[in-house]
Amino acid sequence: MIYKVITKKEFKKFVNGLINSNETFGPRQVNTAKDGKPIYQFKEVHSFDEMELDYTLSYSSLKNFFLPFREVLSRYNFTDDNWEQEIEYRVNPRVIVGVRACDINALCKLDDIFVNGSFPSPYYIARRNNTFLIGMDHLPMDDCFCMSMGELVVRQGFNLFCTDLGDRYYLSINSSKAFNFLRNVKTTDPTDKDDRQWLERRNLIKRSFNTTVDTSSLPNLLDIEFDSPIWEKWGDKCLNCGTCAMVCPTCYCYGIEESIDVSLKSSRRERFQHSCTVVDFAEVAGGHNFRPSKEARLKYRYYHHYHGFAENADEQICVGCNRCGRNCLAGINPKDVIDDLLMEKTDEV
Amino acid sequence: MKVNMKIDVHHVCRVEGHGDIHIKVKDGKLLEAQWAVVETPRFFEAMLRGQPYDLAPTLSSRICGICSITHTLASLRAVERAMDVKIPPAARHLRLLAKHAETLQSHILHVFFLAAPDFLGVPSVIPLIKTNPEVVGLAARLKGLANDICDLVAGRTIHPVSLIVGGVSKAPEKEQLEAIKKRLGERLPDMQATVDLFKTIDIPDFVRETEYISLKGDNDYPYIGGDMVSTDGVVKHEDDYLAMTNEYKEDFTTSKFARLSRESMAVGALARFNNNYKFLHQEAKEAAKELGLQPVNHNPFMNNVAQVVESLNAMLDCIDVIDQLLDMKLNNIRSKFKVRAGTGVAAVEAPRGILYHDYTIDDTGHVTRANCIIPTTQNNANIHFDLADLTEWALAQGKNDQEITLLSEMLVRAYDPCISCSVH
Amino acid sequence: MKYLGIDPQKIKIGVFNFTCCEGCALALANKEETLVDFLDLLDVVTFREISSDRGEDYDIALVEGSISRDDEIERIKKIRAQAKVLVALGTCACYGGVNNLKNQFKIEEVVEIAYGKDKVETSKVRPLSDVVKVDLEIPGCPVSKAEVEKIVVDIVNQSEINFPEYPVCVECRRNMNTCVFDLGMICLGPITQAGCDAVCPNGGVGCLGCRGPAEDANYESFREILEENGFTMQEALERINFYNALPGMVIDES
Amino acid sequence: MKYKLPKEDINLKPFMSKPPRYNWKDVIMRTDKTYKCEIINIIELTPMEKLFHLKILDPVERDIFSFRPGQFLMLEVPGFGEVPISISSSSNNKEYIALCIRKAGRVTDILHKAKKGAKVGIRGPFGTSFPMEEMIGHNILLIAGGLGLAPLRAPLYWISEHRDEYEDVSLLYGTKDPPSMLFTYEYAEWEKVNHIDLLTIVDQGDDGWTGRTGLITELFKEMTIDPDNTFAIVCGPPIMFKFVCNYLDSIRLPMNRMFVSLERRMHCGMGKCCRCMVGSTFTCVDGPVFDYWSVMNLKEAI
Numbered sequence A: 001m002i003y004k005v006i007t008k009k010e011f012k013k014f015v016n017g018l019i020n021s022n023e024t025f026g027p028r029q030v031n032t033a034k035d036g037k038p039i040y041q042f043k044e045v046h047s048f049d050e051m052e053l054d055y056t057l058s059y060s061s062l063k064n065f066f067l068p069f070r071e072v073l074s075r076y077n078f079t080d081d082n083w084e085q086e087i088e089y090r091v092n093p094r095v096i097v098g099v100r101a102c103d104i105n106a107l108c109k110l111d112d113i114f115v116n117g118s119f120p121s122p123y124y125i126a127r128r129n130n131t132f133l134i135g136m137d138h139l140p141m142d143d144c145f146c147m148s149m150g151e152l153v154v155r156q157g158f159n160l161f162c163t164d165l166g167d168r169y170y171l172s173i174n175s176s177k178a179f180n181f182l183r184n185v186k187t188t189d190p191t192d193k194d195d196r197q198w199l200e201r202r203n204l205i206k207r208s209f210n211t212t213v214d215t216s217s218l219p220n221l222l223d224i225e226f227d228s229p230i231w232e233k234w235g236d237k238c239l240n241c242g243t244c245a246m247v248c249p250t251c252y253c254y255g256i257e258e259s260i261d262v263s264l265k266s267s268r269r270e271r272f273q274h275s276c277t278v279v280d281f282a283e284v285a286g287g288h289n290f291r292p293s294k295e296a297r298l299k300y301r302y303y304h305h306y307h308g309f310a311e312n313a314d315e316q317i318c319v320g321c322n323r324c325g326r327n328c329l330a331g332i333n334p335k336d337v338i339d340d341l342l343m344e345k346t347d348e349v
Numbered sequence B: 001m002k003v004n005m006k007i008d009v010h011h012v013c014r015v016e017g018h019g020d021i022h023i024k025v026k027d028g029k030l031l032e033a034q035w036a037v038v039e040t041p042r043f044f045e046a047m048l049r050g051q052p053y054d055l056a057p058t059l060s061s062r063i064c065g066i067c068s069i070t071h072t073l074a075s076l077r078a079v080e081r082a083m084d085v086k087i088p089p090a091a092r093h094l095r096l097l098a099k100h101a102e103t104l105q106s107h108i109l110h111v112f113f114l115a116a117p118d119f120l121g122v123p124s125v126i127p128l129i130k131t132n133p134e135v136v137g138l139a140a141r142l143k144g145l146a147n148d149i150c151d152l153v154a155g156r157t158i159h160p161v162s163l164i165v166g167g168v169s170k171a172p173e174k175e176q177l178e179a180i181k182k183r184l185g186e187r188l189p190d191m192q193a194t195v196d197l198f199k200t201i202d203i204p205d206f207v208r209e210t211e212y213i214s215l216k217g218d219n220d221y222p223y224i225g226g227d228m229v230s231t232d233g234v235v236k237h238e239d240d241y242l243a244m245t246n247e248y249k250e251d252f253t254t255s256k257f258a259r260l261s262r263e264s265m266a267v268g269a270l271a272r273f274n275n276n277y278k279f280l281h282q283e284a285k286e287a288a289k290e291l292g293l294q295p296v297n298h299n300p301f302m303n304n305v306a307q308v309v310e311s312l313n314a315m316l317d318c319i320d321v322i323d324q325l326l327d328m329k330l331n332n333i334r335s336k337f338k339v340r341a342g343t344g345v346a347a348v349e350a351p352r353g354i355l356y357h358d359y360t361i362d363d364t365g366h367v368t369r370a371n372c373i374i375p376t377t378q379n380n381a382n383i384h385f386d387l388a389d390l391t392e393w394a395l396a397q398g399k400n401d402q403e404i405t406l407l408s409e410m411l412v413r414a415y416d417p418c419i420s421c422s423v424h
Numbered sequence C: 001m002k003y004l005g006i007d008p009q010k011i012k013i014g015v016f017n018f019t020c021c022e023g024c025a026l027a028l029a030n031k032e033e034t035l036v037d038f039l040d041l042l043d044v045v046t047f048r049e050i051s052s053d054r055g056e057d058y059d060i061a062l063v064e065g066s067i068s069r070d071d072e073i074e075r076i077k078k079i080r081a082q083a084k085v086l087v088a089l090g091t092c093a094c095y096g097g098v099n100n101l102k103n104q105f106k107i108e109e110v111v112e113i114a115y116g117k118d119k120v121e122t123s124k125v126r127p128l129s130d131v132v133k134v135d136l137e138i139p140g141c142p143v144s145k146a147e148v149e150k151i152v153v154d155i156v157n158q159s160e161i162n163f164p165e166y167p168v169c170v171e172c173r174r175n176m177n178t179c180v181f182d183l184g185m186i187c188l189g190p191i192t193q194a195g196c197d198a199v200c201p202n203g204g205v206g207c208l209g210c211r212g213p214a215e216d217a218n219y220e221s222f223r224e225i226l227e228e229n230g231f232t233m234q235e236a237l238e239r240i241n242f243y244n245a246l247p248g249m250v251i252d253e254s
Numbered sequence D: 001m002k003y004k005l006p007k008e009d010i011n012l013k014p015f016m017s018k019p020p021r022y023n024w025k026d027v028i029m030r031t032d033k034t035y036k037c038e039i040i041n042i043i044e045l046t047p048m049e050k051l052f053h054l055k056i057l058d059p060v061e062r063d064i065f066s067f068r069p070g071q072f073l074m075l076e077v078p079g080f081g082e083v084p085i086s087i088s089s090s091s092n093n094k095e096y097i098a099l100c101i102r103k104a105g106r107v108t109d110i111l112h113k114a115k116k117g118a119k120v121g122i123r124g125p126f127g128t129s130f131p132m133e134e135m136i137g138h139n140i141l142l143i144a145g146g147l148g149l150a151p152l153r154a155p156l157y158w159i160s161e162h163r164d165e166y167e168d169v170s171l172l173y174g175t176k177d178p179p180s181m182l183f184t185y186e187y188a189e190w191e192k193v194n195h196i197d198l199l200t201i202v203d204q205g206d207d208g209w210t211g212r213t214g215l216i217t218e219l220f221k222e223m224t225i226d227p228d229n230t231f232a233i234v235c236g237p238p239i240m241f242k243f244v245c246n247y248l249d250s251i252r253l254p255m256n257r258m259f260v261s262l263e264r265r266m267h268c269g270m271g272k273c274c275r276c277m278v279g280s281t282f283t284c285v286d287g288p289v290f291d292y293w294s295v296m297n298l299k300e301a302i
């Protein structure tokens, strides 16, 4: 990693340069919630000023850029009594500006699964390799708990990371591509003062967290508490609407759907983002459902997120952005559920 | 030679809804010519009672599948006038864009899918896919474009979703508008081809003096709100719509009849054309000239031609509206308002003629009384009386009963009646 | 499919309408980019709205609209007798749809409101399945053409037909909409079966539940959500009753 | 001033030039490419089950495809879907792959309508297998219920081909009624040629049935099992292996010598879609063959 400092004015020039020659995405306000708070999403931008870099958190996560909610994996072209499979991993190069640390860490977890896992996904890799990622640090929202998940600091998974120092950004440069681009604008080496300010900013962010979740003993606790009544309590609320998984930056479970085109000349094999809380997730032919109750499905989501899977080295895959909790209509919030689990145990002792 | 005829067409095809034609001729003399609507009424005026103001437009939309956007717009306008809601300019433009697109969509559907098979001598558009693929392609491209505009602006072509009280709930991105504008430009040659196609079509030169009623334009070809005007010189304010329609009921039909200065009246593309010719785009005027249509025209079959002219005009209007939208900020699309009691009337030009919605709303925002007068209702009497004249005209030319049956069906179709609408 | 040694069969269809706006039948003529291919899969025997051909030998009857007059019962029974498969097309046919709002009044009252003193024959509104056996229900107000296409392709290929079991929210979130609850409006998406690609929330308004209940819908929890979000039960009921498609969602008015 | 991001387009770099090898983890990139197969034979076993013989068309791919007993593959019917199916033929058979498929839903239904000569695709093989080498020198107890016989055919072939390496081999097979018995035409060969003790039983007999009736656990009464020298493989509906495994456990057969094959919904076979998760274990990668100790430790397994 190489560190540099850039003025905000120069940074704007830099980003406008990227925008001019690439498809670029950045945070933009799309709506205003009923409580007056702005709602942001990553959308295509055509100039630096369209972006709102002091945004709080994007409403949906960034994962759809890499795992689109729906994508065609392959097509089959039918001839008279035969077919040919056609696979394409086409992705245009693109830039995403202003990504939060937790979202970058979420991508690193997806990397573990789709790049470093046993069967790497070429679709994911194509998207990941063709994306230039500029991260940016932010103050947490009231209910963020990424510090508890250890996801506050990023070390990899981005090209460039900006720490806000008032009128300048402290740049962590993590790829030669980023370094090369930066040659075209004016950057300086960090001074002692810059380093100090950088540390202050770090500490400020740390101090700003209002929500903590104790996850240290969760993997074991989830095993022990498998039959706990708290699952029924929260399960009864669950709508099985899949919202939590759709907004989550790391939920990646999916389904495959094949459909024949109306012309009967070809068919599409599509992957679509699924959710383990949705009713047919574990249903098999003949109608048997391995997780027939709301409770079982909700429990499974927590199990997956906080117990971990062999496939990603048993690491917890939640990054603590709390999008799921914030967006859950039924008010199921990971902090409350986990606190309940811990309480259960302490009550019994 | 003494001619005897008994023509009974049960459920005239290629029209929206169910209607029958009955014609009796004895000894060469017309005994009876009847246009009977047999559609099952749905009683929207009753169903609207008790609906909250925001669901009333959603419900009204279901009066008709073809012109659901117009019904929504009329209902919105009635609610907004009742509660004194002003809508932001961008929202007004977006609504107008949806309106133009629907006009285009509906006219193309009618002239190509419903009326054209008659002129080309086939039972429906389906065989044309094989015999005249270029005609079907033309229609599909134009209608596809119109539908895409509706989808973009209103969320859906049939039963729009994002037209709401106070404005619209979602604005398209400017890039999307630009893309649509580009496509509109690319489709203009298709529209010209349509005009050329209609130049080759033989239209029966039947004429019956008629009073044509439409909205009265001030600066533009009128679509939403304003005064009503008739070719007999009557002008009335939007709120006086009852005096403009004078509904009455005949026993043989489930739809009501309407009249103004004469025994019957007509609304629709031809009526708008006759009353507002001067507001058409220059290109549309030229197309009208090429097609032999000049105001004031009294041949009901020419309604199809007027629809072609209006389609071209609607495309040009779409481009104009998009240009204006591109110059605006699209973030203020929905105004805040207070629910309050009141009565509101809306007159909106549906593809088939003026549509009136009239609601009374109480202080909780619920509809307590609703009245809707549908274009086809206003045309029904005219179709009925046209049928008699048409039969006599055809008899005089020595046409046989098959020809008269076809002519009478074509006449009904020329009005592009929307029957389920009319017995809403 | 030919590559499996199975010949796709053109299906002989008849399209019929009862009490409705005919929007569902019209939806069949939309989606121009695939319209020609779509019509190619069908042998349209009867479709009064677009064709003057009136055959009687259809195998599959697509029926839109609900039943609201006695002569309609005779007509639907005749269609049932002829059709091998009777498909209820749209919410009106499947659940009664908006027409159902009529049933909250007395029949005489309804006639009086719309026609004054004139006499008009009409009866209570019923879905098709109240009168005849229905083989397949495709809900939606109007139906989604994309879904109908998929179903027709499946029938042509003699394959099983699947509907999504999950609620509209899944599709809505996939489209990255702002949840309309966050905007202060009611949405019935969490309890409504998906398949429409969440068109209503896409357009920024709440779902009204036209596609009927999702599998295992959590009415209880949904009711609490409505309360917590400060909606009165009347507001909620006005939406739930709009299409009459969520029969399980009964709300205590007390 | 304009900066350009060099278009490092991944599409321009070919991922691989050779066909994929699903069982070679390091070279896999095109994880969604299927091997095209022709259905060269269809045998109707019962009204609900058919045996399909699939021949991989490309000779290179045919050569690469090798599997171990107990593994499964993803069978692709283009346009209809992809389903996991256990391989029911000998791992030595390079000519064709046999799949015994029950008509159960969308994909299997259309497959049952398919004619000889149809082209389908396969990906795989995937998953764990039975420890055939470990079992050498031991008695083997194969216990199958209903369609559970399909995944047992591969180990059966293996055993027959290496018959002298194993001691006593018994096959216990139960179905709900006589017509649902699979592979009846092969029983004589298994018994006479391969020296396998075959015991069958049905829940409900019919007029022509002279054999045993009752639950599959009844068969244990007719035999003695040496818990110190026996491996067991159990395949069948969950309820069956619950009873069977409980019995074997009660006679002290060590849990790590009992093997079961689990079934879950699957959409990828590669540990990605998560549909087949049991607790925090993938049925497709860590299974489908598990020893009973692992199963006991899986949450929500049975």
Ligand SMILES: Cc1cc2nc3c(=O)[nH]c(=O)nc-3n(C[C@H](O)[C@H](O)[C@H](O)COP(=O)(O)OP(=O)(O)OC[C@H]3O[C@@H](n4cnc5c(N)ncnc54)[C@H](O)[C@@H]3O)c2cc1C
Binding pocket: A283, A284, A285, A286, D072, D081, D082, D083, D084, D085, D086, D087, D099, D100, D101, D102, D103, D104, D105, D106, D107, D108, D109, D147, D150, D151, D262, D263, D264, D265, D266, D267, D288
């Ligand atoms: C490891 C393994 C081995 C199997 N071996 C055999 C076999 O040898 N013979 C046999 O007849 N069946 C076998 N099955 C079951 C077979 O996969 C299902 O019957 C089949 O997937 C049903 O698909 P469908 O499309 O016909 O049913 P639908 O109900 O229409 O299923 C739709 C989709 O759901 C998934 N799905 C549904 N049921 C199952 C299921 N039980 N397992 C996995 N995915 C499912 C599939 O992806 C399928 O495409 C096996 C399953 C597993 C997991």
Ligand code: SF4
Binding pocket: A244, A247, A248, A249, A250, A251, A305, A317, A318, A319, A320, A321, A322, A323, A324, A325, A334
């Ligand atoms: S907080 Fe929720 S949404 Fe965010 S990563 Fe964790 S599980 Fe996913």
Ligand code: SF4
Binding pocket: A241, A243, C168, C169, C170, C172, C173, C177, C178, C179, C180, C181, C187, C188, C189, C190, C198, C201, C206, C207
């Ligand atoms: S808008 Fe409606 S459908 Fe979408 S997430 Fe919210 S509740 Fe669900």
Ligand code: SF4
Binding pocket: C140, C141, C168, C189, C192, C193, C196, C197, C198, C199, C200, C201, C206, C207, C208, C209, C210, C211, C212
């Ligand atoms: S969002 Fe709801 S009301 Fe709208 S079409 Fe879908 S199911 Fe129907």
